[in-house]
Amino acid sequence: METSSVIQVKKLNLYYGKFQALKDVNMEIGKQEVTALIGPSGCGKSTFLRTLNRLNDLIDSVQIEGDVSIDGNNIYDKSCDVVALRKKVGMVFQKPNPFPKTIYENVAYGPRVHGVKERKKLNAIVEKSLREAALWEEVKDDLSRSALRLSGGQQQRLCIARVLAVGPDVVLMDEPTSALDPIATQKIEDLIRELKEKFTIVIVTHNMQQAARVSDSTAFFLNGEVLEMGQTEIMFTRPLDQRTEDYITGKFG
Amino acid sequence: MLIPSLALWGVLEESSAVEFCLREPYPALFPHVLKQKGGLFLNRKLETAIAYFFTLNGAFVIFILVGIFALLLSSSFAAWQDVGFISFLTDRVWNPSGFVASHFGIFTKIVGTLMVTAGAMLFAVPLGIATAAYLAEVASSWEREIVKPVIELLAAVPSVVLGFFGIVVFSPLLARIFNLPNGLNALNGSILLGLMSLPTIISIAEDALTAVPKEYKEASLALGATRWQTLSRVIIPAAGSGVTAAIMLGIGRSLGETMTVIMATGNALQFPSDFFSSVRTMTATIAIELGEVPADTTHYYSLFAIGFVLFSMTFLVSLLADIFLHRAGEVKKL
Numbered sequence: 001m002e003t004s005s006v007i008q009v010k011k012l013n014l015y016y017g018k019f020q021a022l023k024d025v026n027m028e029i030g031k032q033e034v035t036a037l038i039g040p041s042g043c044g045k046s047t048f049l050r051t052l053n054r055l056n057d058l059i060d061s062v063q064i065e066g067d068v069s070i071d072g073n074n075i076y077d078k079s080c081d082v083v084a085l086r087k088k089v090g091m092v093f094q095k096p097n098p099f100p101k102t103i104y105e106n107v108a109y110g111p112r113v114h115g116v117k118e119r120k121k122l123n124a125i126v127e128k129s130l131r132e133a134a135l136w137e138e139v140k141d142d143l144s145r146s147a148l149r150l151s152g153g154q155q156q157r158l159c160i161a162r163v164l165a166v167g168p169d170v171v172l173m174d175e176p177t178s179a180l181d182p183i184a185t186q187k188i189e190d191l192i193r194e195l196k197e198k199f200t201i202v203i204v205t206h207n208m209q210q211a212a213r214v215s216d217s218t219a220f221f222l223n224g225e226v227l228e229m230g231q232t233e234i235m236f237t238r239p240l241d242q243r244t245e246d247y248i249t250g251k252f253g
Numbered sequence: 254m255l256i257p258s259l260a261l262w263g264v265l266e267e268s269s270a271v272e273f274c275l276r277e278p279y280p281a282l283f284p285h286v287l288k289q290k291g292g293l294f295l296n297r298k299l300e301t302a303i304a305y306f307f308t309l310n311g312a313f314v315i316f317i318l319v320g321i322f323a324l325l326l327s328s329s330f331a332a333w334q335d336v337g338f339i340s341f342l343t344d345r346v347w348n349p350s351g352f353v354a355s356h357f358g359i360f361t362k363i364v365g366t367l368m369v370t371a372g373a374m375l376f377a378v379p380l381g382i383a384t385a386a387y388l389a390e391v392a393s394s395w396e397r398e399i400v401k402p403v404i405e406l407l408a409a410v411p412s413v414v415l416g417f418f419g420i421v422v423f424s425p426l427l428a429r430i431f432n433l434p435n436g437l438n439a440l441n442g443s444i445l446l447g448l449m450s451l452p453t454i455i456s457i458a459e460d461a462l463t464a465v466p467k468e469y470k471e472a473s474l475a476l477g478a479t480r481w482q483t484l485s486r487v488i489i490p491a492a493g494s495g496v497t498a499a500i501m502l503g504i505g506r507s508l509g510e511t512m513t514v515i516m517a518t519g520n521a522l523q524f525p526s527d528f529f530s531s532v533r534t535m536t537a538t539i540a541i542e543l544g545e546v547p548a549d550t551t552h553y554y555s556l557f558a559i560g561f562v563l564f565s566m567t568f569l570v571s572l573l574a575d576i577f578l579h580r581a582g583e584v585k586k587l
Contacts, residue, residue: 100469
């Protein structure tokens with residue numbers, strides 16, 4: 001087994017009731033790499049992302065077949081501890097969704113639910129996470145401010161800090177900049193490049209340039225299938241499949 | 254008044270109420286109205302008349318409320334002139350036809366009302382919020398479809414039926430459990446009032462919990478929080494204003510309830526020592542005594558004054574509930 005990949009997906013099929021949203025998806029996601037998932041709306045990118053932290057479990061009608069292994073453990077095995085899984089695989093959402101609590105409480109929430117009680121320890125985690133998310137300098141003077149009063153871009157970085165505070169290995173990002181302006185987007189992209197030093201990142205994006213700018217590998221989804229996957233550079237310059245080229249060059253999507 | 258109103262709404266089919274009120278002074282805002290021809294078009298005079306008609310309906314409701322308030326207040330002043338406002342509120346003795354001296358103190362009744370209400374909330378609040386959380390977060394859709402109508406049915410039980418239930422079921426039960434001569438006491442009233450305010454608390458709290466954006470829930474679960482942690486640390490706090498409003502409305506319901514407490518609490522006049530004491534609430538006093546009191550006496554006016562105090566209390570509670578509900582509306586937006 002390849003040592004460089006943390007996530008291995010084999011023959012993953014996912015159904016919403018009778019509708020098959022993912023068809024026979026196979027994928028290897030490299031350690032400390034940024035993997036971009038691209039494809040037109042409704043092609044299963046976000047659904048796929050949500051299988052990696054089992055957030056699809058929330059939907060009653062979902063049925064999943066196949067294998068998703070993270071660090072060699074099948075996460076759909078009965079013995080899998082979902083809480084531990086989600087601690088290891090964090091997620092940043094499309095719309096910034098900080099809790100209606102203070103900045104401090106937002107970041108401390110994760111460690112708290114995992115049993116960290118000591119104030120000193122929490123303070124240290126909060127500072128470290130906010131620094132890692134490049135937000136510390138902007139908010140350090142008043143951590144007791146409501147998170148909802150931050151700008152959209154700051155809120156999204158807060159959400160990233162909130163994920164980092166739990167100490168994940170993998171960070172899933174579901175179109176993390178689609179609700180942000182270009183400047184805030186750039187900050188998040190810079191941040192993604194820094195974060196990949198420590199974390200494995202899987203990012204869903206609608207923005208081809210973004211995929212090209214931040215990712216090492218890219219997977220192209222169409223109608224629930226992965227049509228093509230490979231190094232981003234190659235994919236964007238010499239795609240194998242005509243449909244990939246059409247999508248990347250903006251002929252559809 | 255209702256039937257012609259409905260008929261008029263029929264004529265106005267497409268216009269929303271807001272538009273209707275604005276259209277007259279600002280016709281330019283509604284170009285499609287100006288363009289309308291033939292059947293649906295109403296001439297200016299008729300429209301004005303209809304606008305006045307609805308305004309009058311609205312004014313009528315306000316007039317009734319103000320009228321009640323004025324009647325209570327003016328009668329109350331008559332009582333307070335004789336008794337004194339402070340001693341009316343603080344005197345523990347209520348003895349309107351005392352041989353030596355009459356007493357018109359409602360302190361005991363205020364305590365009785367508050368005790369029964371507090372007791373009711375003590376179990377209706379946790380039970381109500383837990384049920385709301387179950388409905389909003391745990392129940393599957395078919396469970397919800399069974400439980401919700403049942404809760405609505407609970408709201409439809411007439412208070413006199415609940416009171417009857419208190420006399421024949423809870424009273425002997427409490428008497429046996431706690432070894433009392435009879436079970437007509439504050440506890441009995443509390444249980445029944447709790448049951449009565451449960452539907453209010455459950456439905457308002459459930460609305461508030463359901464209105465919490467699902468993004469919060471997802472964020473929390475994605476961080477590895479359990480469902481229980483998510484519910485108790487994110488969803489309920491996020492719905493805090495709405496849940497508080499639910500409790501307030503439940504309190505309001507209990508404060509004003511009359512028939513059930515008359516039947517279940519024993520109505521003794523003495524100052525209650527604990528929840529096993531018989532109590533007489535403010536509402537019960539008015540209902541029991543107003544039918545037999547000679548008009549224009551201090552006793553008569555004092556009953557109105559009790560009504561005024563009660564009205565002030567429920568008004569305050571409703572006002573708070575309203576404030577909290579408005580705040581809940583603001584939180585919803587993410």
